[in-house]
Amino acid sequence: MSSVFAQKNEHHRYDDSISALNKEIKELIEIQDYEEAISALEKILVFYERANDSIGVAKSNYKLGFYNKKLDNYELAFKFYNDSFKIYSSLKDSIQAGRRLMEMSNIQRTLGDYIGSENIAIDALKYLEGTTDYKNIAGTYHSIAISKKEREDLNGAEEWNKKTLNLLKDTIIKKKIGKSNIITFLNTKANIQVKKQNYTEALQQYSALVKDTIIKNNNLQIARIKDNLGFAKWLNDSLDSESILLMKEALILRQRMDNVQGLIAGNVHLAKYYSSSDITKAIEYANAALENSKKLKNPISKIEALELLRSLKSRLNQRVDEEFDLYVSSTNQLKALQNKNRNIYEVTKYDFDKKEKENLKLASDNAQKDLQISKSQNQNLLLGFGILLVSLISIIVYYIQKQKARQKLKLSQLKERYQTETRLSKKVHDEVGNDIFYLMTQLENDPSLLEKNGLKLLDGLQNIYSKARDISREYTDIDTGDAFPEELLSLLNSFGNKEIKIITKQLEPTFWTPIDADLKSEVFRIVQELLTNMKKHSEASVAAVTFKKEARKLMIQYSDNGVGVGDEKLTLKSVENRIQVLKGVLTLDAQPDEGLQVSIIIPI
Numbered sequence: 001m002s003s004v005f006a007q008k009n010e011h012h013r014y015d016d017s018i019s020a021l022n023k024e025i026k027e028l029i030e031i032q033d034y035e036e037a038i039s040a041l042e043k044i045l046v047f048y049e050r051a052n053d054s055i056g057v058a059k060s061n062y063k064l065g066f067y068n069k070k071l072d073n074y075e076l077a078f079k080f081y082n083d084s085f086k087i088y089s090s091l092k093d094s095i096q097a098g099r100r101l102m103e104m105s106n107i108q109r110t111l112g113d114y115i116g117s118e119n120i121a122i123d124a125l126k127y128l129e130g131t132t133d134y135k136n137i138a139g140t141y142h143s144i145a146i147s148k149k150e151r152e153d154l155n156g157a158e159e160w161n162k163k164t165l166n167l168l169k170d171t172i173i174k175k176k177i178g179k180s181n182i183i184t185f186l187n188t189k190a191n192i193q194v195k196k197q198n199y200t201e202a203l204q205q206y207s208a209l210v211k212d213t214i215i216k217n218n219n220l221q222i223a224r225i226k227d228n229l230g231f232a233k234w235l236n237d238s239l240d241s242e243s244i245l246l247m248k249e250a251l252i253l254r255q256r257m258d259n260v261q262g263l264i265a266g267n268v269h270l271a272k273y274y275s276s277s278d279i280t281k282a283i284e285y286a287n288a289a290l291e292n293s294k295k296l297k298n299p300i301s302k303i304e305a306l307e308l309l310r311s312l313k314s315r316l317n318q319r320v321d322e323e324f325d326l327y328v329s330s331t332n333q334l335k336a337l338q339n340k341n342r343n344i345y346e347v348t349k350y351d352f353d354k355k356e357k358e359n360l361k362l363a364s365d366n367a368q369k370d371l372q373i374s375k376s377q378n379q380n381l382l383l384g385f386g387i388l389l390v391s392l393i394s395i396i397v398y399y400i401q402k403q404k405a406r407q408k409l410k411l412s413q414l415k416e417r418y419q420t421e422t423r424l425s426k427k428v429h430d431e432v433g434n435d436i437f438y439l440m441t442q443l444e445n446d447p448s449l450l451e452k453n454g455l456k457l458l459d460g461l462q463n464i465y466s467k468a469r470d471i472s473r474e475y476t477d478i479d480t481g482d483a484f485p486e487e488l489l490s491l492l493n494s495f496g497n498k499e500i501k502i503i504t505k506q507l508e509p510t511f512w513t514p515i516d517a518d519l520k521s522e523v524f525r526i527v528q529e530l531l532t533n534m535k536k537h538s539e540a541s542v543a544a545v546t547f548k549k550e551a552r553k554l555m556i557q558y559s560d561n562g563v564g565v566g567d568e569k570l571t572l573k574s575v576e577n578r579i580q581v582l583k584g585v586l587t588l589d590a591q592p593d594e595g596l597q598v599s600i601i602i603p604i
Contacts, residue, residue: 018047034067041067058087062100069107072297078107078341082348089127089352095136098127102140104345112300113338114147120345121147126508134173135181138164142185149192157192165189179214183221187228194228199236206232223253223262231269244273263292264301271308283312299334303327478524480517485509488524492545495531502531503544511547515554515604522578523556523602529575530558530598538562538596549604556600564594572598 021040028037041064048056065080085100101124109117121143128137145160164185168174174182190205206229215221230246237243247269254262267289274282286309293301306327310320479487485507496502512520527545534543540562548555572588575598579586584602 018044021047029067034070038064038067038071054087054091058084058091058096061087062096065100065103069103074107074111074298074337075340078104079344081107082344086348094127095131095133098124098131098133098140099136101127102136102143104341105140105143108338108341109143109147109150110298110300111338111341112150112334113342114150116338116342116345118144118147123349129508134167134176135178138167138177138181138185141167142181142188145188145192149188149195152195154192154196157195161185161189161192180218180221183209183215183218183225187221187225190228190232194232194235197235199232202232203229203236219253219257220259220262223250223257223259223266226250226253227262227266227269231273234273238276244270247273260292260295261301264289264296264305267292268304268308271312275312279312279315283309283316286312299330299337302330303334306330478521480520480524484512484520484524488512488527491524491528492531495535495543500535500540501542503542505546507547511549519554519582519602519604522582523554526556526575526578526600527558529572529578533572533575534560534562534596538564540595552604554602554604556598556602558598558600559595561595564590564592564596 021044025037025040025044028034028040041060045057045060045064048060061080061084065077065084068074068080069077081100081104085097085104088096088100101120105117105121105124107117108114108120121140124140125137128140131137141160141164145157145164148154148160149157167177168182168185186205186209190202190209193199193202193205206225209215209225210222210229215225226246227250230243230250233240233243233246247266251263251266251270254266267285271282271285271289274285286305290302290305290309293305296302306323310323310327313320313323478484489504492502492504515523530545531543534540538560540560543558543560546557548557572586576586579600579602582602584600587599589597589599
């Protein structure tokens with residue numbers, strides 16, 4: 001009894017401590033004392049870790065990331081977000097895991113690591129898409145659009161910006177995303193047009209935003225739009241008198257709000273404006289941008305101001321030694337920050353990929369157990385198989401007749417078609433016709449077989465059906481459009497039956513969209529040949545086929561648990577030829593009684 005009482009007292013003390021610290025943090029945040037708030041949060045994190053409270057630890061890590069970012073402590077913020085992501089992902093909380101990745105993507109983008117930011121954002125969408133968290137889905141689309149814009153992939157930036165804006169067509173989703181975010185997305189749309197030098201379209205967008213009631217009372221956004229509008233007007237027409245008025249009006253607004261990031265951008269724009277008419281004044285604005293950038297711990301703003309200042313001073317033959325030294329140190333600091341954060345996430349991603357492979361193996365083992373159970377069950381009807389078989393053979397015969405009717409093609413095409421028909425006819429005769437004749441002979445000689453060995457006859461019809469289906473599929477056109485994922489999945493499913501389990505991994509809906517139609521067709525044939533080889537030679541009960549994209553490469557992984565063979569006996573010459581034409585790489589791993597593993601990498 002005393003032990004239970006002691007535990008209750010300990011629990012109460014624990015709750016009281018957490019409650020007191022949370023109250024303290026709230027008061028500190030109200031006065032924007034983020035450093036003390038972080039110190040209190042670290043104490044709460046220790047409490048949750050001792051109590052093995054995973055959700056409490058995940059939330060504390062998130063808050064530590066948030067407030068460290070407020071102080072421009074980007075490395076710590078990234079680390080805490082990453083720790084929070086790992087916990088939420090293990091808890092299968094897709095929305096929270098996706099949000100942490102989006103925040104990590106934003107940090108890398110802020111640090112100028114646009115490729116790293118884009119890769120993390122793509123990973124975030126794997127968690128967010130399919131949920132109702134439209135605000136963060138839109139934010140992730142936007143992050144990708146910005147990264148592509150900064151990397152000068154302007155068509156890609158425009159495409160992702162359109163994906164963002166398309167979400168606004170739904171009134172309910174638009175309300176969830178919020179007015180301020182909508183302004184940002186529309187401003188980005190205009191910024192992309194400026195980069196593409198489509199100034200007329202950009203000016204129309206900026207002007208519409210300035211007049212729109214959506215921007216009312218939002219001085220931060222008003223200053224940003226007016227500054228961008230003025231700069232775009234100057235780029236479009238250097239004699240436009242309104243351009244300088246708009247940029248200076250925006251700068252005054254930002255000074256009143258002490259908007260440091262906005263002051264950097266505004267001063268840079270004004271320095272560029274005066275660079276062709278008054279270099280001395282341009283240098284003043286560039287110096288102002290540099291001084292403001294020193295208030296932030298983000299080196300990228302400092303580097304941009306230094307590059308501009310060095311260029312302007314050089315035109316006046318002024319010494320730039322101090323600026324050069326600061327530029328070098330800032331660049332080194334930025335690269336170190338980018339690499340540290342990249343390494344943090346790469347380790348996490350490696351661990352997650354490793355776990356995913358282990359789960360795939362576990363799924364394969366479970367599938368084998370299911371196969372053993374399914375062998376004792378047969379719920380298909382003999383009549384159903386017979387009807388399907390006749391239908392498929394009719395399709396094949398119709399195809400042959402249709403091919404013979406086309407006699408006005410070129411000689412080379414006729415010859416090729418003749419060879420195809422001969423091969424197809426022989427397959428129908430040898431593989432389907434002979435099996436049907438053998439089955440009919442058995443029934444004719446002993447009609448009682450239907451009652452005695454119904455299941456065995458059913459297995460015979462199943463095999464005939466599979467052969468007819470495979471022949472039909474081998475000579476059927478492939479849909480490489482929007483229906484390709486279903487076409488490929490249908491192929492995989494067609495090789496599965498009660499004897500063979502085919503395993504694959506679900507892909508995101510847009511996985512195949514950017515891939516060329518010809519390459520899709522080749523991928524289809526490669527997979528078909530791998531599975532055909534498996535079915536004919538491997539004696540496998542489980543085969544796994546997975547697809548992955550990485551660094552402009554398509555990776556196909558195939559494995560089965562068949563008998564395995566030596567490399568010299570593999571019947572994959574056709575696959576090798578296709579891979580060679582595609583300038584890809586094929587790796588085989590096959591040992592007797594150890595199954596077959598095939599790794600294919602194709603550039604896309």
